[in-house]
Structures are given as C-alpha cells and as structure tokens.
Amino acid sequence: MPRFAANLSLMYTEVPFLERFALAAADGFEGVEYLFPYEYDPGVLARHLEEHALEQVLFNAPPGDWAAGERGLAALPGRAEEFRAGIRLALDYAAVLQAPRIHVMAGIPQDSDDLDHCRDVYLDNLAWAASEAAQQDVDIMIEPINQHDMPGYFLSLQDEALSVCEALNLPNLKVQFDTYHCQMSEGNVATRLQAGLPRIGHIQIAGVPGRHEPDIGELNYPFLFAAMDALGYIGWVGCEYRPRAETRAGLGWLRQEEARASRTSGSAA
Numbered sequence: 001m002p003r004f005a006a007n008l009s010l011m012y013t014e015v016p017f018l019e020r021f022a023l024a025a026a027d028g029f030e031g032v033e034y035l036f037p038y039e040y041d042p043g044v045l046a047r048h049l050e051e052h053a054l055e056q057v058l059f060n061a062p063p064g065d066w067a068a069g070e071r072g073l074a075a076l077p078g079r080a081e082e083f084r085a086g087i088r089l090a091l092d093y094a095a096v097l098q099a100p101r102i103h104v105m106a107g108i109p110q111d112s113d114d115l116d117h118c119r120d121v122y123l124d125n126l127a128w129a130a131s132e133a134a135q136q137d138v139d140i141m142i143e144p145i146n147q148h149d150m151p152g153y154f155l156s157l158q159d160e161a162l163s164v165c166e167a168l169n170l171p172n173l174k175v176q177f178d179t180y181h182c183q184m185s186e187g188n189v190a191t192r193l194q195a196g197l198p199r200i201g202h203i204q205i206a207g208v209p210g211r212h213e214p215d216i217g218e219l220n221y222p223f224l225f226a227a228m229d230a231l232g233y234i235g236w237v238g239c240e241y242r243p244r245a246e247t248r249a250g251l252g253w254l255r256q257e258e259a260r261a262s263r264t265s266g267s268a269a
C-alpha cells in the first residue's frame with residue numbers, strides 16, 4: 001500500500017491550521033503536506049510535526065503574489081531574482097521541517113510572453129533551484145496542473161513535465177504526478193503513471209470530478225493503488241482533496257485501501 005500524506009491546506013479545514021496536525025495523526029496519517037508554510041515560524045511547525053510523529057512530506061516554494069493571481073515564477077521572464085529568493089526561503093524551511101521535497105510552480109505567462117523564451121527561463125530557473133536544493137538533499141518537484149482550474153498555467157501535460165526533466169536530466173528534479181489534474185487534462189492515468197514512474201517523485205490524488213474524496217467518480221482508485229504497488233512506487237501519495245463534509249467521515253476509502261493492502265500481503269505470505 002502506498003504511504004498516504006494528509007494535505008493540510010485542503011483537509012481538516014473544519015479546524016484552524018495548526019490544529020490539523022493532531023487530527024491527521026489521530027486518523028493514522030504519518031505524513032503531511034500543505035501549500036505554503038510561510039505565515040508560520042518554521043520552529044512552530046517543526047514542533048507540531050514532532051509532537052504528532054508526522055513527517056513533512058512536501059510544501060510549495062513561494063508562488064509570487066498569490067492574491068493577485070500569480071501561480072509561481074519559474075517560467076516567468078524577468079523574475080529570476082524573486083524566484084531565487086523564494087527558493088532560498090523554501091530551503092530554509094525545508095531544513096527546519098526536514099522536508100525532502102519542494103514543489104516549484106511554473107507560473108502563468110502573460111499573453112505577450114514568448115512561450116519558447118518562457119521554457120528557456122523555466123529550464124534555467126529549475127537547474128539553479130535543483131543545484132541549490134541538492135546541497136541539502138532536497139528534490140525539486142514540477143507538477144502539471146489542468147487548464148480548467150488554472151487557465152494559462154505554463155505546465156499542464158505529463159509529457160511536457162517529463163520532457164523538462166529529461167532535458168535537464170538532474171537526479172533531484174522530479175515530476176509531481178497529480179492524478180486529479182492528469183484525469184482533468186488528458187486521462188489515461190495508469191499508462192501515464194507507468195510511463196512517468198522513473199521520474200515521478202511524488203503522487204497526489206483526488207476524485208474526479210469535484211476534487212473530493214478518491215472514492216466515487218471517474219477514477220478507479222483501488223485499481224490505481226494496486227497499480228502503484230505493482231509498478232514498485234514506494235513514495236508518498238498526498239491526499240490533496242476537499243472533503244465533501246467532515247474530513248474523518250470521508251476516510252472510508254482509506255480504510256478500504258488498508259483492508260485491500262492487508263489482504264494482498266496476507267495472500268503473498
């Protein structure tokens with residue numbers, strides 16, 4: 001069975017952010033991820049992780065001016081200095097939180113931007129970020145995000161993410177494969193997982209449509225979890241979904257997955 005991490009930006013929103021660590025641990029999660037830690041002192045976050053025996057699995061680098069609609073800087077011309085300052089800050093947090101990976105968002109280029117130039121900027125910035133991150137054993141993640149939810153986002157297809165990783169060929173630059181975005185953009189999720197796996201460093205899940213629990217909907221998660229096992233994926237799976245109601249009440253899918261995994265390991269014994 002994959003190791004599941006609770007995404008504390010989307011789950012447990014029935015309580016304030018710092019209280020979500022305790023609820024996630026009580027529900028059996030051993031890891032957490034969230035979008036942005038920067039409004040909190042990293043020491044406070046580290047204490048919450050320690051108190052609840054949780055691993056910090058992933059968080060995002062600063063995305064630019066989120067409130068103004070920015071969604072990352074990595075592919076945006078003329079923003080390299082701000083990009084680098086953001087990566088340095090994220091790495092400072094990663095050191096305190098002992099986080100092994102950081103998601104670096106590409107951004108939404110302006111209509112006037114030349115997309116070939118944006119790709120060059122993206123490759124330069126990612127190469128710089130990966131080299132800085134390598135010094136503290138951190139992986140840099142890039143994630144294709146669907147155009148319905150984030151119109152104009154620079155990176156939306158799995159093959160594009162793989163081609164960026166292949167072009168740079170750096171051991172700590174990896175793909176964050178979000179099955180929700182993949183299904184929304186292009187489908188063929190299991191095949192794309194298999195094709196991407198050597199370069200996939202993190203997986204995220206949600207039901208489609210609606211981005212709720214991975215239970216009902218277009219994606220057959222019991223099949224996909226078994227496929228992850230069969231493909232030898234040993235990384236984390238982030239639960240990046242918005243619960244339909246109370247978070248705990250929607251965890252039936254996880255209990256079913258635990259039962260599937262224990263049946264499988266029982267039959268293998």
Ligand SMILES: O=C(O)C(=O)[C@@H](O)CO
Pocket residue numbers: 035060103105143145178181204240
């Ligand atoms: O939206 C997603 O999916 C993510 O993983 C975030 O990190 C970016 O918004």
Ligand SMILES: [Mg+2]
Pocket residue numbers: 143178204240
């Ligand atoms: Mg995601």
